[in-house]
Amino acid sequence: MMNLVDWVWGLHSEGRVIDAADKRLNGEFIEEEMRKLLLLGLCCANPDSAERPSMRKVLQILNNEAAPISVAKVKPSLTFSSDLPCTIDDIVSDTEEFNTSQSMCEIKIDSSSSC
Structure with missing residues (x-):
């Protein structure tokens, strides 16, 4: 389907x-x-x-007041980015400071794969 x-x-x-x-x-x-x-x-x-x-x-x-937008031949994949820390140590840390040099999370959803 x-x-x-x-x-x-x-x-x-x-x-x-x-x-x-x-x-x-x-x-x-x-x-x-x-x-x-x-x-x-x-x-x-x-x-x-x-x-x-x-x-x-x-x-x-x-209304033909603007040119049509070009459409990619392949459906784009969806990417989410977050500035949240990615390691478990960063998540459960006792400090409330956030170190901006830490790695960031990125989640990519590939719409071509089936679930």
């Missing part, structure tokens, strides 16, 4: 994003407009929220 965003991103990576258009439309749509909508949807579903367009930008693109 695959989620909708992964399916559409897979079609996009194969250069077939237009194949994600609802078959019930029977091909009765302007292909470039459908492509714009599908790619804009992928932009809005970017795992990294900082990379998603603002609603203002979305409306500008839909």
